[in-house]
Amino acid sequence: MSRREEIENKTEALLKPIAEKNEVRIYDVEFVKEAGEWYLRAYIDRDGGVDINKCVDVSHELSDALDAHDFIEEAYTLEVSSPGLGRQLKKDRHLQNSLGLDVDVKLYAAIDGTKEFTGKLTAFDSDTVTIETAAGEQTFNRKEISNIRLTLDF
Known part of the structure; x- marks a missing residue:
């Protein structure tokens, strides 16, 4: 530690x-x-x-x-x-409490030219995070993710 x-x-x-x-x-x-x-x-x-x-x-x-x-x-x-409205989701308890909510996922490196994805958080485990985007389901390796936040919708 x-x-x-x-x-x-x-x-x-x-x-x-x-x-x-x-x-x-x-x-x-x-x-x-x-x-x-x-x-x-x-x-x-x-x-x-x-x-x-x-x-x-x-x-x-x-x-x-x-x-x-x-x-x-x-x-x-x-x-x-307060963690704020666009709170960062760093721990499993944060992800668990945010299942079904819209999140913004930022990656360290681009996938098909894109480093930022938005969608509904549908699942996670110790290695991956899955969101449902307009283009379909997208699963990311947690090591590839630089940041996950709740989406701010105004």
């Missing part, structure tokens, strides 16, 4: 009772370096969505818990937010 994954897992464990107390679900936790700065991001959700006040409440409690356990050596910025 990488150091990043260890930090994410420990943070999620600290966040679990805080999320339960605040009646939200943990969507994801990520520890990433962007433009030379470290960010610890916790995404929370609940039916009907979360508002800024709920994010602030969870952020304060999580910050206190992180300070008490002090397992992150790097300086970082803590962010707590």
Whole structure:
């Protein structure tokens, strides 16, 4: 397990009772370096969505818990937010909850000149993701996928 994954897992464990107390679900936790700065991001959700006040409440409690356990050596910025409407689907639980919904799939390399596909998420397993597009069923190897998000339809 990488150091990043260890930090994410420990943070999620600290966040679990805080999320339960605040009646939200943990969507994801990520520890990433962007433009030379470290960010610890916790995404929370609940039916009907979360508002800024709920994010602030969870952020304060999580910050206190992180300070008490002090397992992150790097300086970082803590962010707590909703995963948003066009949320990224990174984990199996995200895919499971999105079956039957429209998704945008972006690939690392083009297939027949196309790197982006949109369709209804119909199936997934440990190796593949399948969507139903206007042109028919399309199955992708998960190693080929750079990003899967819920489709934003306005």
